[in-house]
Amino acid sequence: MKGYMGKILRVDLTNKEITKQDLSEDLTKQYIGGSGLGARLLFDETDERTDSFGEDNALIFLTGPLVGTSIPCSGRHAVITKSPLGIWGEGDVGGSWGVYLKRAGYDGIIIKGKSKNPVYLWITEEEVLIRDANHLWGKDTYELDEIIKKETHKNAVISSIGPAGEKLSRIANIFSNGKHARAAGRGGLGAVMGSKNLKAIAVYGTKKPEIAHPDKLKALIKEVVKKIIESKKGLREHGTAGGVISKYKVGDLPIKNWSMGKWDDQKIEKISGQTMTNTILTGRYACSSCVIAGGRVVKITDGPFAGVDGAGPEYEACGSLGSLCLIDDLNAIAMGNELCNRYGIDCISAGAAVAFAMEAYEKGLIDENNTDGIDLQWGNAQAMIEMIHKIGKREGIGKLLGEGVKIAAQKIGRNSNDFAIEVKGLEPPMHDPRAFGSFAVAYPTYPRGACHRGCNHYLERNAFPELGYNEALDPREDKGKGIAVAIMQDYAGLFNSLKLCQIIASSMNPTQVLESLNYVTGWDLDFKELMLIGERAQNVKRMYNVRLGLTKKDDILPDRMKEKFTEGGAANYSPDPDKMLEEYYRHRKWSKEGVPLPLKLKELGLDKEAEMMEGLDPTMLESFEEKE
Amino acid sequence: MKIKVRLFLDFKEIIGKKELEIEIKREVTIQELIELLEKSYPEIKKVTKYPENYSILLNSAYSKLTADLKDNDMIDLFSVIDGG
Numbered sequence: 050m051k052g053y054m055g056k057i058l059r060v061d062l063t064n065k066e067i068t069k070q071d072l073s074e075d076l077t078k079q080y081i082g083g084s085g086l087g088a089r090l091l092f093d094e095t096d097e098r099t100d101s102f103g104e105d106n107a108l109i110f111l112t113g114p115l116v117g118t119s120i121p122c123s124g125r126h127a128v129i130t131k132s133p134l135g136i137w138g139e140g141d142v143g144g145s146w147g148v149y150l151k152r153a154g155y156d157g158i159i160i161k162g163k164s165k166n167p168v169y170l171w172i173t174e175e176e177v178l179i180r181d182a183n184h185l186w187g188k189d190t191y192e193l194d195e196i197i198k199k200e201t202h203k204n205a206v207i208s209s210i211g212p213a214g215e216k217l218s219r220i221a222n223i224f225s226n227g228k229h230a231r232a233a234g235r236g237g238l239g240a241v242m243g244s245k246n247l248k249a250i251a252v253y254g255t256k257k258p259e260i261a262h263p264d265k266l267k268a269l270i271k272e273v274v275k276k277i278i279e280s281k282k283g284l285r286e287h288g289t290a291g292g293v294i295s296k297y298k299v300g301d302l303p304i305k306n307w308s309m310g311k312w313d314d315q316k317i318e319k320i321s322g323q324t325m326t327n328t329i330l331t332g333r334y335a336c337s338s339c340v341i342a343g344g345r346v347v348k349i350t351d352g353p354f355a356g357v358d359g360a361g362p363e364y365e366a367c368g369s370l371g372s373l374c375l376i377d378d379l380n381a382i383a384m385g386n387e388l389c390n391r392y393g394i395d396c397i398s399a400g401a402a403v404a405f406a407m408e409a410y411e412k413g414l415i416d417e418n419n420t421d422g423i424d425l426q427w428g429n430a431q432a433m434i435e436m437i438h439k440i441g442k443r444e445g446i447g448k449l450l451g452e453g454v455k456i457a458a459q460k461i462g463r464n465s466n467d468f469a470i471e472v473k474g475l476e477p478p479m480h481d482p483r484a485f486g487s488f489a490v491a492y493p494t495y496p497r498g499a500c501h502r503g504c505n506h507y508l509e510r511n512a513f514p515e516l517g518y519n520e521a522l523d524p525r526e527d528k529g530k531g532i533a534v535a536i537m538q539d540y541a542g543l544f545n546s547l548k549l550c551q552i553i554a555s556s557m558n559p560t561q562v563l564e565s566l567n568y569v570t571g572w573d574l575d576f577k578e579l580m581l582i583g584e585r586a587q588n589v590k591r592m593y594n595v596r597l598g599l600t601k602k603d604d605i606l607p608d609r610m611k612e613k614f615t616e617g618g619a620a621n622y623s624p625d626p627d628k629m630l631e632e633y634y635r636h637r638k639w640s641k642e643g644v645p646l647p648l649k650l651k652e653l654g655l656d657k658e659a660e661m662m663e664g665l666d667p668t669m670l671e672s673f674e675e676k677e
Numbered sequence: 678m679k680i681k682v683r684l685f686l687d688f689k690e691i692i693g694k695k696e697l698e699i700e701i702k703r704e705v706t707i708q709e710l711i712e713l714l715e716k717s718y719p720e721i722k723k724v725t726k727y728p729e730n731y732s733i734l735l736n737s738a739y740s741k742l743t744a745d746l747k748d749n750d751m752i753d754l755f756s757v758i759d760g761g
Contacts, residue, residue: 279726279727280726280727280729280730282723283687283730283756283757283758284758284759284760287758288758289758289760289761290761291758292757292758292759292760292761294685294686294755295685295686295732295755295756295757295758296757298685298732298734298753298755299732299734299739300739322758323686343760363761364760364761365761478761479761484739507729507759510728510729510757510759511728511729512728521728523741524739525739552759552760555727555729555759618734618737618738618739619739620738620739621738621739622739
């Protein structure tokens with residue numbers, strides 16, 4: 050198979066057994082790779098009884114056919130498992146780990162069971178070893194990287210969990226590339242790894258995938274690289290954090306736990322990527338095959354936050370640890386971000402948890418007795434740092450906040466769920482549906498919870514003629530958003546399957562994406578067939594959740610995100626998620642309850658999932674057409 | 678009519694000013710105003726070549742680019758970095 054290495058590694062940590070199985074070409078043609086293929090595998094490897102922290106849960110790492118080629122921004126990998134939120138779980142991450150897994154000879158790894166003691170995997174072309182990791186348990190992700198490299202190979206790439214994942218925090222991620230901290234696994238996937246006593250996976254190799262049409266691919270790459278470099282200059286210069294000022298101006302950046310439409314222009318500038326460039330930036334990081342280098346490297350040598358040395362904050366961290374908490378100190382944000390990386394916590398969820406706690410403190414639902422004396426006033430940067438320590442170590446109130454805002458609110462009670470902003474247990478990224486209306490249906494419907502990785506808002510900023518959009522959609526109109534989100538989830542989902550970086554979704558057009566796949570694999574897909582693959586994956590992910598009992602009742606946008614602002618860039622617009630949701634379900638040919646209908650599933654070749662429908666309550670399958 | 682254009686980020690850097698006072702004798706949309714600016718300051722086409730790389734506010738609020746401008750309107754013109 051061109052593009053693929055043709056092998057999946059299977060690891061049973063309970064019995065310490067390792068097997069290598071062939072990757073089915075038929076499966077790759079239906080799902081490609083990454084989270085699309087992961088959907089098929091997870092659906093088949095687990096069922097509704099699977100415990101996220103149980104031996105029967107499968108933790109799956111997958112690359113795609115473009116990984117390890119020279120296609121720009123293609124060196125990514127996916128992580129798929131049943132999330133500790135009790136739902137579909139997926140992560141997508143850059144760095145270079147995916148490339149080196151393929152260089153070791155594997156397209157992916159399926160890990161089941163649970164080791165009796167902490168272990169790490171060491172995977173090379175020659176052998177796959179399960180090594181003792183007792184001496185590594187408790188180490189943070191930066192120091193761990195250095196230690197494992199000394200024990201394996203100086204150029205090994207390591208994917209690991211920090212103390213938060215070891216302690217099963219539901220906001221623990223999986224990190225790779227050491228202090229460059231490439232993060233995967235919103236929704237607590239790091240905790241799944243911790244539940245298996247698996248501390249890290251180190252990979253190294255020199256193999257390369259075969260390319261079907263290397264000359265055609267070379268010409269395509271030349272064409273694509275030119276546009277990416279030209280159109281992404283700002284991203285290279287200032288990172289995604291360079292978007293803080295502009296996103297604030299249009300009302301996309303949330304302020305004070307999503308409750309304010311306007312803050313202070315000068316404070317916003319202080320926490321921007323532009324300020325980072327002029328102060329603490331020491332370098333730019335590029336993932337494997339990336340031609341942009343949007344990653345930040347920062348260092349702080351003096352002041353209260355001295356010691357920061359590594360990955361700098363992205364847009365999300367500047368929001369979640371900054372504006373969401375009314376913190377205007379970039380150095381504090383950089384420190385908070387590094388602590389999240391080291392402890393192995395998702396910075397979006399960590400910031401959301403701190404903001405939630407600040408609001409609970411303001412409202413008198415918690416006090417200094419609960420916070421061990423920390424004064425959780427809005428804007429208190431030092432308090433944010435101390436809370437992240439507590440969350441990372443799972444101490445005091447940090448233990449509760451480390452479960453995510455949904456569970457924290459359930460425990461605190463007294464209507465605190467009103468300001469626990471989450472969908473299906475996942476805290477939203479720093480994009481407000483009152484600025485880009487498509488998020489009002491994207492957040493409720495993305496299978497892993499509130500997630501922007503369906504790239505829906507790209508359609509509200511760009512034309513995509515191949516997808517049927519000759520001009521960008523108006524961000525403040527409801528009509529058409531349900532359909533747009535469904536189409537974009539399928540299309541952006543293909544990036545997650547191919548393992549292409551979504552940053553280039555506006556620079557590499559759909560025809561070029563299709564050509565890259567065909568030139569690498571030698572397939573002869575047309576665009577309709579490619580989109581069908583994307584649609585199939587989204588439906589399997591949905592069915593994964595339906596099998597767990599999730600339906601329309603779980604596709605809920607938090608009320609606070611519908612409250613109209615009177616000032617700021619997002620003023621005077623309140624999206625209507627109900628209207629958008631109906632449009633979304635209709636377009637997808639799902640029922641009124643958000644369940645994929647048997648006809649749609651059969652159309653996608655999902656016969657097993659279609660059979661499941663026979664066991665469902667018929668009211669779950671009432672279609673909009675029947676009603677009419 | 679007189680239009681104030683406040684410049685931010687890349688536009689401020691390229692043009693070298695924080696704001697412009699534009700006098701226009703005919704009715705224009707915001708998009709047409711941007712095209713006029715491109716003629717006066719061709720360097721800004723580096724940004725405006727890619728529509729996703731810039732955005733505007735009209736009188737500090739959201740507006741479509743096709744909106745008609747009126748006397749004493751204020752446009753905020755700023756570059757955008759997507760991602761995150």
